[in-house]
Amino acid sequence: MKKFLLQDSSNTKWVNAQEARAKTNTMNAQIRLLDYPELSRKSRATMDIEAAEARIKNNKFTVSAMASFYRWLRRYLHSCR
Structure with missing residues (x-):
């Protein structure tokens, strides 16, 4: 495909x-x-979201990092349906 496009x-x-x-x-x-x-488990239905939230609180992420994570998490959970 790449060779074709680069023509x-x-x-x-x-x-x-x-x-x-x-x-x-x-x-x-x-x-x-x-x-x-904890988000890399094979069984996506049993993700431990609370553990991820606790990790964020313990690491004292910035607000923008938390917002980015939640946006990613929402997209990820939506794609697993």
């Missing part, structure tokens, strides 16, 4: 942006797994 030079920036986004998403996923191991 047209106008697609180069778009392909590079997609590769950068994929790399960033992978790094963010690894960081989330390190910070919130």
Whole structure:
């Protein structure tokens, strides 16, 4: 697919942006797994959200970090349905 898209030079920036986004998403996923191991269980229905909230309180995250986490958690739980 990449070779096909790169046949047209106008697609180069778009392909590079997609590769950068994929790399960033992978790094963010690894960081989330390190910070919130309780969210990496195979059984998504039994996630321990209270443990994640306690971890946030114990680590004294900033308000923006908490908001980012809750946005991610809502999207994640919605995608598991």
